[in-house]
Amino acid sequence: MFLELDGHGPRYAQLIRALKSAILEGRMAAGSRLPPTRELALQLELSRTTVLAAYEQLRAEGYIEGRVGSGSFVADLPVAPLPDPRRAEFCTPSRYVQRARMQRDIRPTRQHYDVRFNLLSTNPLINPTLVNHWSRELARAATHTALEENGSQGLHGLRQQVCDYLARRRGIRASPEDVLITNGAQQAFSLTARVLLDEGDTVVMEDPDYFSAYQAFAAHGARLCLVRTDADGLVCSALPAGSPRLVCVTPSHQFPGCSVLSLSRRLELLRYAAARSCWILEDDYDGEFRYDGQPLAALRSLDGGDRVIYVGSFSKMLFTSLRLGYMVLPAALREDFITAKYLSDLCCPVIEQAALAHFMENGGFERHLRRVRKELMARRKALIEGLRRHAGGRVEIVDTPAGMHVVAWLNGYDHARTDALVAHARSRGLGLYPMAHYVHTPPPRAGLLLGYGRLTTSALQEAMQLFGQCLDEMDAGVAAAS
Amino acid sequence: MFLELDGHGPRYAQLIRALKSAILEGRMAAGSRLPPTRELALQLELSRTTVLAAYEQLRAEGYIEGRVGSGSFVADLPVAPLPDPRRAEFCTPSRYVQRARMQRDIRPTRQHYDVRFNLLSTNPLINPTLVNHWSRELARAATHTALEENGSQGLHGLRQQVCDYLARRRGIRASPEDVLITNGAQQAFSLTARVLLDEGDTVVMEDPDYFSAYQAFAAHGARLCLVRTDADGLVCSALPAGSPRLVCVTPSHQFPGCSVLSLSRRLELLRYAAARSCWILEDDYDGEFRYDGQPLAALRSLDGGDRVIYVGSFSKMLFTSLRLGYMVLPAALREDFITAKYLSDLCCPVIEQAALAHFMENGGFERHLRRVRKELMARRKALIEGLRRHAGGRVEIVDTPAGMHVVAWLNGYDHARTDALVAHARSRGLGLYPMAHYVHTPPPRAGLLLGYGRLTTSALQEAMQLFGQCLDEMDAGVAAAS
Numbered sequence: 001m002f003l004e005l006d007g008h009g010p011r012y013a014q015l016i017r018a019l020k021s022a023i024l025e026g027r028m029a030a031g032s033r034l035p036p037t038r039e040l041a042l043q044l045e046l047s048r049t050t051v052l053a054a055y056e057q058l059r060a061e062g063y064i065e066g067r068v069g070s071g072s073f074v075a076d077l078p079v080a081p082l083p084d085p086r087r088a089e090f091c092t093p094s095r096y097v098q099r100a101r102m103q104r105d106i107r108p109t110r111q112h113y114d115v116r117f118n119l120l121s122t123n124p125l126i127n128p129t130l131v132n133h134w135s136r137e138l139a140r141a142a143t144h145t146a147l148e149e150n151g152s153q154g155l156h157g158l159r160q161q162v163c164d165y166l167a168r169r170r171g172i173r174a175s176p177e178d179v180l181i182t183n184g185a186q187q188a189f190s191l192t193a194r195v196l197l198d199e200g201d202t203v204v205m206e207d208p209d210y211f212s213a214y215q216a217f218a219a220h221g222a223r224l225c226l227v228r229t230d231a232d233g234l235v236c237s238a239l240p241a242g243s244p245r246l247v248c249v250t251p252s253h254q255f256p257g258c259s260v261l262s263l264s265r266r267l268e269l270l271r272y273a274a275a276r277s278c279w280i281l282e283d284d285y286d287g288e289f290r291y292d293g294q295p296l297a298a299l300r301s302l303d304g305g306d307r308v309i310y311v312g313s314f315s316k317m318l319f320t321s322l323r324l325g326y327m328v329l330p331a332a333l334r335e336d337f338i339t340a341k342y343l344s345d346l347c348c349p350v351i352e353q354a355a356l357a358h359f360m361e362n363g364g365f366e367r368h369l370r371r372v373r374k375e376l377m378a379r380r381k382a383l384i385e386g387l388r389r390h391a392g393g394r395v396e397i398v399d400t401p402a403g404m405h406v407v408a409w410l411n412g413y414d415h416a417r418t419d420a421l422v423a424h425a426r427s428r429g430l431g432l433y434p435m436a437h438y439v440h441t442p443p444p445r446a447g448l449l450l451g452y453g454r455l456t457t458s459a460l461q462e463a464m465q466l467f468g469q470c471l472d473e474m475d476a477g478v479a480a481a482s
Numbered sequence: 483m484f485l486e487l488d489g490h491g492p493r494y495a496q497l498i499r500a501l502k503s504a505i506l507e508g509r510m511a512a513g514s515r516l517p518p519t520r521e522l523a524l525q526l527e528l529s530r531t532t533v534l535a536a537y538e539q540l541r542a543e544g545y546i547e548g549r550v551g552s553g554s555f556v557a558d559l560p561v562a563p564l565p566d567p568r569r570a571e572f573c574t575p576s577r578y579v580q581r582a583r584m585q586r587d588i589r590p591t592r593q594h595y596d597v598r599f600n601l602l603s604t605n606p607l608i609n610p611t612l613v614n615h616w617s618r619e620l621a622r623a624a625t626h627t628a629l630e631e632n633g634s635q636g637l638h639g640l641r642q643q644v645c646d647y648l649a650r651r652r653g654i655r656a657s658p659e660d661v662l663i664t665n666g667a668q669q670a671f672s673l674t675a676r677v678l679l680d681e682g683d684t685v686v687m688e689d690p691d692y693f694s695a696y697q698a699f700a701a702h703g704a705r706l707c708l709v710r711t712d713a714d715g716l717v718c719s720a721l722p723a724g725s726p727r728l729v730c731v732t733p734s735h736q737f738p739g740c741s742v743l744s745l746s747r748r749l750e751l752l753r754y755a756a757a758r759s760c761w762i763l764e765d766d767y768d769g770e771f772r773y774d775g776q777p778l779a780a781l782r783s784l785d786g787g788d789r790v791i792y793v794g795s796f797s798k799m800l801f802t803s804l805r806l807g808y809m810v811l812p813a814a815l816r817e818d819f820i821t822a823k824y825l826s827d828l829c830c831p832v833i834e835q836a837a838l839a840h841f842m843e844n845g846g847f848e849r850h851l852r853r854v855r856k857e858l859m860a861r862r863k864a865l866i867e868g869l870r871r872h873a874g875g876r877v878e879i880v881d882t883p884a885g886m887h888v889v890a891w892l893n894g895y896d897h898a899r900t901d902a903l904v905a906h907a908r909s910r911g912l913g914l915y916p917m918a919h920y921v922h923t924p925p926p927r928a929g930l931l932l933g934y935g936r937l938t939t940s941a942l943q944e945a946m947q948l949f950g951q952c953l954d955e956m957d958a959g960v961a962a963a964s
Contacts, residue, residue: 016653024749024784049898061778062745078749093600094680097818100825126629127952135624138833142617147801167491183665183827198576216825267506268558296543302506303543315743319629336579344672344826345665347562351620351802352831468760 003044011046021065023074027445030076034064070381080431095199100219112431117463119431119453121256121405121438125379127370134318134355141355148350152342154181154326155353161360162312162326170287171297172310174328178367180337181348184325185285185313187341189213192246192281192309193220195333202244208439211256213248213283222246229254233261236268243276251299252287253403256438256449266299273307279330280308288369291377291401306330310365314356317369324356334379343390363401376404381448382457385466386464395448395470396435407435409447418446425470430463485526488507493528497536504546505556512558535874569635574911577681582701593912599945601913603738603887603920603933606798607854609863615846616837623940630832634824636663636808638834643842644794644808652769653779656810663818663830664847666807667767667795669823671695674728674763675702676814676822685728688716690921692737692765696731705729706939708923711736715743718750725758733781734769735885738920738931742882748781755789757801762790762814767798773859773883775874786811796838799851806838858886864930864939868946876953877930889917899956900928907952 003022005014012141019157022028035043038049040101044051055072058064068073075147093101101142112119153159159176168170182188190214197203205214207226218224222245227238234252251261254458261269273280282299290296310328315321327339341347359365381403387408389399410418418434425432433449452460485504486648487496504510508673519533526533540546548554575583593602635641641658645742648654664670669695679685681703687696689708700706703728715736721729729751733743743751755762764781764836772778782792792810797803811819823829841847867880868889880889892900900916907914915931918924936941 004916013653060774076747077746078753093818094676094678094683095674096680096822100818100821107622130631134833135621139621139625142620147613147803149802169812171495174824183831185823187827189616194576194578195540196576198578200660201576212825212828219821219825255954263557264559271560292542297502298960320631321627321829336575336582339582339701340578343668343694343701345805346694346802347805349665349805349831349834351616352834399614 004039004184004270005044007102012050012054015044015046015050016057018232019054019058023077028074029331030074032074032146034072034074036071045104050139050207058217095137095221096219098410099221100215103215103218109443114443115426115431116429117431117459117466118454119448119450119452119463120321120433121449122456124404125317125453126319126365127368127375129371129373130368131316133359137355137359137364138351141279141351141379143359144353147349149347150350150353152177152347153338153356154348155350156351158357159326161357161365165365166298166312166328167358169295170284170312171301172277172328172412173301178328178334180327180341181350181353182325182341183323184217184315185283185311185324186212187344188309188311188325188327189216189281191219191327191337191340191344193217193222195278195336197222198245201246202242204239204244204247206249206254206257207441208255208257208435208443210250210283210285211438214432217248221232229257229259231259232270233259233265236265236272239269244277244278245279247273248283249283249299250283250285252284252290252296255283255285256407256435257406258398258403260296260402261299263313266302269299270303270305270307274305274306278307279333282310284310284312286403287312288317289373289376289403291380293372295402300328309333317365317372318356322352325350334399373395376453378405379452380456381461382460383452383464386461387450390464390472404453405449406449407447409445413446415446417441418448421470421474424474425467428470428473430467431468432468485522487526494532494536494714496538497526497528497532501540502545503538504520505559506917510556510631512556512872514556516554516556539958543888558663567668576887577703579700581699585697585700594908598800598911599913599941599948600936601930601932601934601945602915602936603931604802606801606886607858609850609857611853612800612889613851614848615841619837619841619846620833623833623840627833629949631829633836634829634834634916635820636661637832637839638789639843640835640883641659641808642841643847643939647779647842648792648794648810651777652766652794653783654722654810655783660810660813662809662811662816662823663835664806664807664823665827665830667765667793668698668790668811669762669826670692670793671698672702673809673819673822673826675704676826678728680876683728684722684724686721686726686729686734688731688739689923690737690739690917690925691730692732692767693920695765699721699730711741711828713741714747715741716747716751718747718754721751721754726760728761728763729755729762730765732765732767734766734772734778734910736916737765737767738887738889740880740882740885740887740889742778742884743781749786751781752785752787752789755775755921760789761815763933764790764792766794768885769794770799771855771885773855782810787812790957799847799854800838804834806834838963858935860889860939861934861937861942864942865934865946869949872946872950873953886935887931887933889929890932892925895928895929897924899942900930903956905951906956907949910948910952912948914930914949914953 003018005018037048041048041051061106064072065075112118156176159179160179162179163176165173166174193216201222202223202225203222204219204227207230225240228235234249284298287295300308307330313325317325323466394411396409415436423433424436435447435449438449455463485500487500517528523530544553545557547557591769594600595692618866638658641661644661645656645658648656675698679702683704683706684707685699686707688711707722710717715730732852766780769777780792795807797805813912876893889903897918904914917929917931920931938946
């Protein structure tokens with residue numbers, strides 16, 4: 001018998017691997033006797049204990065039979081060689097996978113990591129004091145929370161806090177029974193696809209659209225129908241004549257276009273949905289951050305017909321990797337969504353839910369939001385002032401006093417020149433993000449999405465100065481040489 | 483104008499609600515002038531500041547127009563009444579929902595909460611020292627971890643730890659590129675459904691089966707084909723002649739039947755899958771807990787053809803509400819699963835992943851497992867000894883030295899009498915769980931799933947004594963009177 005150890009890991013494991021291979025590959029035939037442990041130990045320079053333990057394990061796993069003393073024998077196994085994996089045939093992928101593979105740039109990784117000034121819009125402001133508070137809340141929750149699952153709908157205490165918050169800040173009246181805790185807004189989209197949509201059903205989205213929601217619906221098999229937006233948000237007169245199953249909107253602050261859906265349009269949209277028996281998904285991703293007085297009441301608060309599924313995200317209000325969000329559900333859908341959540345992943349992590357509930361209850365959440373709101377306001381001001389000073393006349397700013405980003409349309413730029421500007425800015429240490437990367441159908445004008453959540457006011461001033469220089473350099477043709 | 487405040491919450495919010503209702507219901511016509519703030523304040527006994535602020539908010543939201551001073555006017559809105567919500571028509575539910583609604587007892591809530599001795603099998607042992615360790619790990623991770631998302635596949639450091647663990651304990655060789663971090667095993671099932679299954683595709687499961695996985699596949703639209711198991715696990719000769727797309731097995735410790743899939747059967751199953759180009763899902767939910775030597779190598783470790791999707795769960799090894807698990811993916815499926823995870827919920831919470839990675843790296847996880855394994859072994863022994871002493875001859879114990887539960891078949895009991903026994907035991911403070919509740923098709927014999935993870939050895943001794951008394955009382959007909 002020829003046994004060679006592969007040299008990886010403990011000798012015991014090496015011996016087991018070598019014996020298994022010899023048996024499975026038929027080099028040691030069924031019924032043949034294994035060498036006595038003493039002999040094999042000597043041959044491979046192992047301790048006899050190691051060989052004994054390996055034989056014991058092989059016996060437990062069914063590779064060998066017999067007892068130490070009377071000898072061990074190779075078990076009778078179906079060891080005809082398995083087909084060559086290199087020639088393995090796999091089934092054709094599911095339709096879901098086929099559709100997912102067709103999505104443009106799924107899982108966008110185009111973030112500039114190596115720049116001094118990063119104007120990425122999708123990550124919220126990091127409040128430095130939050131880290132300590134959150135660390136304390138987690139530690140506390142871990143010692144105070146029952147470690148069992150607590151129902152798929154989410155922790156009752158957190159759902160209650162969500163209702164209090166929504167009543168106070170978003171004008172929504174809901175009871176904990178209406179709320180479902182999700183892994184961020186993205187899970188709300190994918191659960192909505194599961195519960196509401198069959199393949200081929202029509203979903204209306206705003207154009208420009210939020211690509212991750214678009215992709216979730218498209219991979220699920222929905223037919224996406226994009227409806228244009230203007231300064232008042234979704235153009236309701238352009239809604240399709242047929243009966244879509246769902247209309248997705250970002251009424252508080254259109255993503256990424258920045259418009260706010262006007263009251264007339266809100267009423268028009270509700271009427272449209274009621275007439276066609278379709279549902280509305282209100283994605284209120286940054287509705288909290290409104291800088292000219294109280295935030296606007298949510299679309300859901302106008303909805304007498306109980307057709308609006310409201311989606312909110314703590315990931316946007318606290319930090320991205322938290323992965324907690326919530327839905328306020330129409331009564332007719334509630335049980336089906338809870339079931340879909342159960343079947344998807346049973347429930348959200350309970351310690352995190354308890355930590356968040358306590359953080360909201362003791363006022364830490366509101367204090368955090370006040371601080372973030374104030375800081376975002378200052379940053380927005382710095383960005384816009386800098387933009388006006390250093391790029392005035394060359395950009396057109398879409399100026400909604402809300403959210404964490406502004407849109408700057410570039411005068412005299414097409415998409416190709418914008419890409420050149422982005423590449424040049426990057427070489428100068430400035431991370432810019434073209435609108436075209438954020439939307440499904442590239443917008444008619446070239447523009448940039450300027451996020452101000454990640455840079456301090458003084459960094460934003462410097463960044464805007466650099467932005468102006470980059471524009472100058474593009475004009476002077478310097479960029480081409482860089 | 484008649485305005486009545488509803489008395490709920492701050493007066494400012496009450497005034498806004500009252501004005502909005504009056505406008506939206508047409509009681510205040512488009513273009514009509516609002517009362518001067520001073521006059522309204524007097525009329526409603528509010529401060530003028532409150533009225534001014536309310537008007538300001540209504541202006542921001544588009545309900546009124548004009549400026550303070552020159553007067554405010556009701557905006558021209560489409561205020562025809564919305565259809566009566568009580569007569570609202572909703573679309574028919576999606577096929578997913580129709581199927582989910584047909585599942586038997588979805589989201590099982592039949593847990594006995596109010597009993598002294600609870601023999602529930604699905605929750606793991608709670609290690610009291612874990613609470614403090616985990617609390618510290620979370621607090622540490624919260625201050626050390628970048629708060630941004632970190633890719634849909636999961637934290638690299640955690641995936642590396644998973645690979646080290648799998649090599650050491652389950653005989654699986656994998657690199658971090660093969661691993662996907664999920665929200666527990668349930669998400670692994672639902673992602674598998676998305677990635678592999680179209681409606682009508684066949685999935686083979688063991689009979690008896692793990693109901694939550696069954697339900698996820700059934701709701702997705704799979705055709706479930708149950709194949710019987712015996713003392714050697716899945717009976718491979720009974721596998722369907724056609725080509726299923728997926729075979730789901732629990733080789734280490736069949737759930738809930740307790741058998742271990744024999745080596746011959748493992749090889750047979752791999753050959754079956756290779757011949758039919760189908761995938762295997764290995765649900766190794768408690769493979770870690772084996773009490774007679776090293777745990778058996780996983781099916782995945784035998785799989786030369788890269789057809790086995792391996793699913794592991796930290797929720798079973800640490801605590802249920804953690805909601806972290808992982809998959810080891812065949813190369814051909816890896817990208818599609820990562821995309822499906824991205825579209826489902828972007829990624830798992832990063833602080834928890836970092837906490838777990840650190841806990842594994844510093845040896846805390848192995849220490850925890852050793853402690854739990856030792857304690858489970860003692861509890862299993864106490865349960866079985868108690869069962870033999872107090873119910874010997876009246877039950878048949880399925881005795882696999884693994885996992886967190888045993889099966890006790892009840893001699894001379896049918897399902898109805900078992901239900902009566904469960905009801906009686908409950909009245910006596912003992913929580914029992916019939917096999918029939920855990921499986922899709924009730925097993926031919928009546929039996930109980932006895933979980934020993936939640937009770938100490940002395941509690942288990944008492945519980946078994948009580949169990950014996952309950953059986954006596956059933957025999958004596960006392961139970962009927964209780």
